Amino acid sequence: MTIDIDGRTIGPGHAPYIIAELSANHNGNIDTALKIIEEAKKAGADAIKLQTYRPDTITLDSDLPDFQIMEGLWEGRTLYELYEWAHTPWEWHQALFDHARKLGITIFSSPFDNTAVDFLEELGAPAYKIASFEAVDLSLIEYVAKTGKPMIISTGMADADEIQEAIDAAQGAGCKQLAILHCVSGYPAPAEDYNLRTITDMVERFGLVTGLSDHTIDNTTAITSVALGASLIEKHFTLDRNGGGPDDSFSLEPAELTALCRDSKTAWHALGKVDYGRKxxxxxxxxxxxxxxxxxxxxxxxxxxxxxxxxxxxxxxxxxxxxxxxxxxxxxxxxxxxxxxxxxxxx
Structure with a gap:
């Protein structure tokens, strides 16, 4: 029960795979995006992940009540305004991919429609992530599966039946390397919402490489998840939590990502094996x-x-x-x- 991304084997028996989520933390500046990739590499992350969409590929330009955000971090904006603010311009992607490859850190993305998948295929993306909000978009999952690349599905808000439907869609369309992430789609999410014992159940129930997409504001939840079987950990990453961007406030800063990379591997090594012998x-x-x-x-x-x-x-x-x-x-x-x-x- 393993998957391979860009030459790295992920799953039980291997150290946790750490994904730094760049998301919207570039705040509209490509130099910031490039710097985030550099800092993720320095911190020891295995991969940097983008989000590939345009406002019109993810929502409609409407100010009707259905499209207005009424509470939370982004209160007062329409969905279109939020995604216009937050998206990573497609014309940046080639430079970001080139920079990551030069540094030796894996880079891939979450596509939000079929055109994004086609675009990422042209860039040679080695894997794909399905965001929690898209876990119910079975046609998108099937389209990604047909690339033949490894796929990671985040399960925030999805119940057990919906998770199984997403898995069936991926595998039915030809995905041979599939992982799922336990997730709470709150921004930030309180640790007590995570119910990390669910990870153990997910491993047993679905029989897939399983990890954690963590939206808490420190590393405790993520490190604890390693003891319960998490093989991947994804955390949002920024240069400055006070940067004012859409996702900055619930993202790790460089020193914290360094600690996560170090401490999650320490936790994994500490788990070891059953051994009553003298050490x-x-x-x-x-x-x-x-x-x-x-x-x-x-x-x-x-x-x-x-x-x-x-x-x-x-x-x-x-x-x-x-x-x-x-x-x-x-x-x-x-x-x-x-x-x-x-x-x-x-x-």
Whole structure:
């Protein structure tokens, strides 16, 4: 149960794959977008992800109530105004792809209609992400699947039946490498909404590489998800959380992304495997475990009594579990107080 993106294997048994979501955090400046890619690479992210749409490919230019945003971060705008503000110009994409490839960081995108898929195919996108809001657009999923590229579907707002429908659409249209992301489509989302145990259920229920799209404002939720089976982690990324852009306020800054890349891998390494054996870092401390020591001088042939032996540190004598066995036995030679109890001095 793995997928491969741009030569990197993703799934159980492999370190978490970290995706830095550029989204709208360029704030209309291509130099900012290029800098975000550079900082994502420096932080240790495996991939940078774009969003590929134009306002007219994602919504209608209407100010009717259906198209107005009445609350939240973007209150007071129409959908068209929001996406005009937030979109990444298509004429930037080639430069962004070229820059990422030069730096050695994987770059791919979320397409929002078929024309975006066609455009990204021309750019040689190595994978595709289906955004949570598009997880119910089965025809888009099918169109992406026909590219033959790996696909990641985010599941925010989707119930179990809708997730299964999206999976069926992808696989039915030929997708052979599919991953899903547990997600809460709140911006930001409170940690308590994430119910991370769902990840374990998703792995068992759907049998796919599973990860987390995290909209909380720190790294705790994302790092915790690794212990529950998350193989991918996606977080929005910005140069400055106070930059004033559409997504800045719930995005990680460079130092935080660096910490996520480091700490998620530490969490994965710490999980390891079932192992009751003595670890390499413990070897030097075995001598400090408890063992049996004489607390009296005894002559050869003398009886060992309860008050002549104690369980103490260090660990050069017999293990404490043998205490009852040696009480009532005799020493074979003279023993000195504070010497270790060993087999060769006991009859």
């Amino acid at each position: 390499s870092s413990e070897q030097g401390n075995v001598q400090f475990r408890r063992s049996l020591y004489f607390v009296k001088n005894l002559k050869a042939g003398e009886l060992i009594t309860k008050d002549s032996v104690r369980s103490v540190r260090p660990g050069y004598g017999l293990p404490p579990k043998h205490l009852a066995d040696i009480i009532g036995r005799r020493v074979t030679s003279d023993v000195s107080i504070h010497s270790a109890v060993t087999e060769n001095v006991i009859n």
